[in-house]
Amino acid sequence: MKRIVEVTINGERHELALEPYRSLLDVLRNDVGLTGTKKGCDVGDCGACTVLLDGKPVNSCLVLGVEVGGSEILTIEGLQRGPERLHPLQDAFMRHGAAQCGFCTPGFLMMASALLDENPAPTEEEIRFGIAGNICRCTGYTKIVAAIQAAARDKAEGKA
Amino acid sequence: MRPAAFDYRAPATLGEALALLAAHPGAKLLAGGQSLVPVLNLRLAAPPLLVDLRRIPELARSVLEHDGALTLGAMTRHRVFERDARVRAAQPLAAAAVPHIAHVAIRNRGTIGGSLCHADPAAEWPAVTLACDAAMTIAGSAGTRTVDAADFFTGLFETAVGTGEILTAVRFPAWPARRRHGFAEVARRHGDFALVGVAAAVDLDERGAVALARIAVFGAADAPVLAQEAAQALVGRRGEGAAREAGRLARARIAPRSDHHASAEYRSELVEVLVRRALGQALGVAPAKAA
Numbered sequence: 001m002k003r004i005v006e007v008t009i010n011g012e013r014h015e016l017a018l019e020p021y022r023s024l025l026d027v028l029r030n031d032v033g034l035t036g037t038k039k040g041c042d043v044g045d046c047g048a049c050t051v052l053l054d055g056k057p058v059n060s061c062l063v064l065g066v067e068v069g070g071s072e073i074l075t076i077e078g079l080q081r082g083p084e085r086l087h088p089l090q091d092a093f094m095r096h097g098a099a100q101c102g103f104c105t106p107g108f109l110m111m112a113s114a115l116l117d118e119n120p121a122p123t124e125e126e127i128r129f130g131i132a133g134n135i136c137r138c139t140g141y142t143k144i145v146a147a148i149q150a151a152a153r154d155k156a157e158g159k160a
Numbered sequence: 161m162r163p164a165a166f167d168y169r170a171p172a173t174l175g176e177a178l179a180l181l182a183a184h185p186g187a188k189l190l191a192g193g194q195s196l197v198p199v200l201n202l203r204l205a206a207p208p209l210l211v212d213l214r215r216i217p218e219l220a221r222s223v224l225e226h227d228g229a230l231t232l233g234a235m236t237r238h239r240v241f242e243r244d245a246r247v248r249a250a251q252p253l254a255a256a257a258v259p260h261i262a263h264v265a266i267r268n269r270g271t272i273g274g275s276l277c278h279a280d281p282a283a284e285w286p287a288v289t290l291a292c293d294a295a296m297t298i299a300g301s302a303g304t305r306t307v308d309a310a311d312f313f314t315g316l317f318e319t320a321v322g323t324g325e326i327l328t329a330v331r332f333p334a335w336p337a338r339r340r341h342g343f344a345e346v347a348r349r350h351g352d353f354a355l356v357g358v359a360a361a362v363d364l365d366e367r368g369a370v371a372l373a374r375i376a377v378f379g380a381a382d383a384p385v386l387a388q389e390a391a392q393a394l395v396g397r398r399g400e401g402a403a404r405e406a407g408r409l410a411r412a413r414i415a416p417r418s419d420h421h422a423s424a425e426y427r428s429e430l431v432e433v434l435v436r437r438a439l440g441q442a443l444g445v446a447p448a449k450a451a
Contacts, residue, residue, distance in 0.1 A: 001167065020168030020210065023197070043198035044266055056239070056268040062197040063269065064190075066168050067212065111265065132351050133263025 005069045009034070010078025018065040025049045025060035028075060036076035036106050040135075047134030050107040051075045057114040059133075076106035079113060088159075089113055089151045096147035100138035108134050112148045121152055163200035170212040174219070174326065177211055178301055181324045184209045189326060191235060191274030194266050219273070219328060224250055228334035234273025234327045242267060251332050253292060253361055256343040257284040263351045273327045276312070279319050282353040282379035284345075286313055290376040290384050291341075291359040294332045300325040313383035338364045338371075342438030345379075346430050348421075354379045355422045356430035358438040362394070370394040375406065375439070380416040380431050389413055390435060400445040407436035 002017040009032060016031055023042075028034045028051070040048035042061045049060040052074040079087045089112050092098070099105040108131060115122060115130040122130065127148050128141070136144065168190075171177045181187055187209040190196060199205050213219050219235040230250050232241065238261050241247055241254065248255035261267055261275070261284050275285040276296065289296070289309035296307050298321055307320045314320055321327050345357030356379040363372040373391040378384040390406035390413070416427035 003168065019165065021163045021165050021200070023162075023201075026162070042201050044194060044262075047263070047265060050265055053268075057265045058269050059265045061201070062194055062266075064168070064193065064197070064210075066170075067190075067193070067214065114264075129259075129350070130264060132349075133265050 003066050005066055007068050007070070008072045010073070010075060016065065020064060020066045022065045023061050024051070024053075024063040024065050024068055024073075027065040028060060028073075031065075034075050034077050038103055038106055040103070040107075045135070046104070046107075047111060047131075048104050048107040050110040050134065052110055052114055055114070055117070057111050074110070076109060079109060087113065088154050089116070089148065092147040092151035092154065093144075096143045096150060098143040098147035100136075104134060104136045104138075108136070108144055112151070115148070116152055116155065121156060122148070124149065163197075164203055164206035166200075166207055167209045168212065169209065170215045172215045174216055174299055174328065177213060177216060177326060178299065178324065180209070180211045181326070182301060184211075185323075187211055189213060189277070191277070192237060192269040192271040193274075194262070194270035195274065195278045195280065213273075213326070222247065225334070229331065231329050231331045232272050233329050234271065234276075236272045238267035238270050238272065238275075239264065241272065251292065251335060253341040253343060253359055254285075254288045254332070256341060257288045257359055260284055260343075260345055260347075260350070260354070260357070266351075272330060276330060277319055277321055277327050279313055279317050279383065280353065281316060281382055281384065282355070282357070284354070284357065284359070284378070287357060287359040287376040287378040287384040289330060289332075290386055291361045291374045292332050293374060294330050296320070296327055297329045297331065298322075298325050299328045304328070310386065316382040318383075336363055338366075340364060340442040340444070342441030342443075344434045344437040344441070346434065353421075356380050356416070356427050356434055358431075358434040360435070360438040360442050362439065362442040364398075369396050369398050370402065370443075373406075373439075373442075375410065375435060377410060377414055377431055377435065380414050380427055385414060387413060387435060394439070398443060400440065400443075403436045403439035403443055403445060406439055407432040407434075410435040 038048040040046035044059045044062045051060045188207040190210040190212040219233045221233045223231045342360045345354040360375045365371040373394045375387040387410035390409040411432035418424040
């Protein structure tokens with residue numbers, strides 16, 4: 001039996017009729033049309049589906065749609081600050097070439113934004129610990145870590 | 161990948177949750193979902209009903225008593241514990257263990273009660289409760305009962321929580337002033353399930369020798385185990401030699417199995433080395449970073 005779930009996604013209220021067995025990831029992609037959140041492993045190993053649930057990063061594949069009633073969700077589509085204004089992390093990822101195929105990038109950006117909200121000046125070790133649940137299979141993590149460091153510096157210097 | 165269809169209820173009281181379990185045989189409790197949802201997604205289980213515990217306020221409540229005893233509601237999320245300096249200070253062994261549980265996103269959802277009830281043999285919380293001599297409160301239709309951690313983990317993914325019962329809280333006794341701790345685990349990558357891990361609590365006497373030790377080894381058997389002989393051998397001693405001997409004794413008593421993650425031989429080696437490292441931290445003869 002479907003349940004009615006009221007939820008705010010990227011600042012917009014939605015009323016969704018959901019079968020209980022559907023994941024938040026599935027709902028975001030197929031019901032709300034927000035396909036920026038990627039489906040990787042479906043068991044919480046890869047972090048590609050990371051979104052912010054009430055400000056905290058979660059794997060949306062491991063949250064049921066019916067669990068998020070009354071919550072606020074931020075996805076990659078809601079991260080940028082305006083039509084022409086990227087989030088400082090998005091800007092830094094572009095400058096540093098921190099995306100290759102790009103599949104893991106939305107998850108990394110959501111996780112990194114939560115990390116910087118919590119800890120505006122993380123050490124490299126803290127960054128690596130923070131993104132340990134996000135997997136990139138193209139290349140490596142050096143440019144991703146550098147981009148997160150740069151975004152933190154930009155924010156501290158008031159550039160972003 | 162999608163789970164088999166199930167129905168879903170999110171009761172607002174413990175009584176309603178117990179009534180739902182009684183009325184629906186085969187129903188599963190949903191705590192944080194970080195172990196259950198993968199199991200459902202992989203279709204390793206297909207329960208007809210999930211009873212979500214998130215709306216029951218008392219299950220998320222934690223109480224830090226004046227003497228330092230800490231009661232954590234079963235729905236306390238790992239990350240809530242990890243981010244609370246007061247509870248971390250009250251229970252240093254748990255504080256050392258929690259950052260090893262999976263990753264931040266998992267720890268934001270996963271719960272202490274869920275981890276204890278799932279009882280993965282390589283999980284951190286079960287070993288910590290064992291080393292700290294914590295006690296679990298279990299609610300059922302006939303009332304509540306308390307089970308010591310030493311009697312709680314009954315086998316592979318099995319606990320003392322019976323059909324129709326709900327774990328409501330875990331209580332850690334006050335941390336004595338002269339208690340020291342050590343925590344060490346080896347995983348392929350940080351956040352993966354441990355191949356083997358050790359959580360140790362060591363009470364020193366006024367001269368700095370060991371008065372009592374509890375050494376919980378996880379990932380080496382169907383459930384976390386206390387290395388009793390190793391703990392006995394420590395009494396009255398101090399220093400690196402004592403830690404070494406305890407490691408050897410623990411290895412001799414625990415017979416791990418091989419699986420596709422690691423051979424029994426390698427796990428045996430880890431039992432010895434990690435008991436030594438954890439005790440080294442506790443006894444102040446090894447840097448805490450060594451783990």
